[in-house]
Amino acid sequence: MRCRFVAGLSMAIAVSVTAAVAQQSAINGSQGKARRQGALEWALKVNETRGPVRAADVSSRLGKEISSEILGGPTNGADAAYLIFTRMPPGAHGPSLFTLPDDHLYLVLEGKMGVQIGTDKFVAEPFAGVVIPPGIPHEVWNDDTTAETRVFEVIAPGSSRNVMAILKPAQPRKVENAAQYIRSPKVPARNDLKPGLNGARFAGRDLGTAEQMRIDSTLPGSAGPSPHVHKFTQVYFETEGETTLTYGLLTYRLPKYSIAIIPPGVVHTNSNKTNAVERHAVLLLNEPPDRAEPFDVEVEFKRNVGEPK
DSSP states (O other), X not given: OHHHHHHHHXXXXXXXXXXXXXXXXXXXXXXXXXXXXXXXXXXXXXXXXXXXXXXOOOSSOOOSSOEEEEEEOTTTTOTTOEEEEEEEOTXXXXXXXXXXXXXXXXXXXXXXXXXXXXXEEEEEOTTXXXXXXXXXXXXXXXXXXXXXXXXXXXXXXXOOSSGGGGOEEOOOOOOTTGGGGEEOOOOOOGGGOOSSOEEEEEEOGGGTOSSEEEEEEEOTTXXXXXXXXXXXXXXXXXXXXXXXXXXXXXXXXXXXXXXXXEOTTOOEEEEOOSSSOEEEEEEEETOOSOTTSOSOEEOOOOOOTTOOO
16 A cells, blocks of 8 residues: 555656646746747857958858857947848848837848838849848848848947947837838949949938948959048948959958948049959948038148158
8 A cells, every 4th residue: 555655656747746736847948938929049250350351251151140240349449330241041030020220231241131111021132132221110121932132231329338238129000101121222233334333322311321331343454543531430341353452551451241430531442353254342430511611632642751842
């Protein structure tokens, strides 16, 4: 009798423990699901390279979630914006619907990017820009089943040193004329390029943003303007081929998916010294509001200090 009682008691305890574990697992699962639905998750890493030029990491194996790399920001060399290179594997989503107090600009580099703006959904293809003003609910994803999507993102003016602190969960709401935030200026094909810079602009003062964003394309042997300075930060992000950057007295090669951050007052220019077409995104942070003020002030290199005139 005692043995049967002990065995029965053990079985009851085991059943109770199993039920408790199952109940707690269900609670944990529901809490985890709630956290996933209510919290904003974004896998961000910071590029630790020092100096004006740094390359995005395209060699690391991509998992099932998006991977975003802060190439420049308030903590690593770009005071005026977060400059982010994002890779989205097939089926991956960015942070769930959210708003920012800053402008949020996307430039699609490869693949296709789904984007929800308010309650409307769109597909942005390569060389499309998406320009989201402050306070507009939005979300992006990759709906493709096979191809990776690559995107260059800008959050400006980078109003916090902790980018996640300024992302706020949002509910869908109708945004009037949401399609106006999808920008697809014509980026010229090779046969349409002329000597010098060939610009296609996505954003600027006259388009509703303090930041100017465009793509400049050059033929082999073409150069940008004469060495010059300006009062704002300028950014180059190479999207195709390679440009050569003159930065003060230094010269840098800027291959595909590399970025150059040029602070105010630094003498610079760029040129295409390769045998192929090159294209790079250009950011002015911020574009001067006074159109009468010269953007670029030309600089002339004359002689070493102390040399006779």
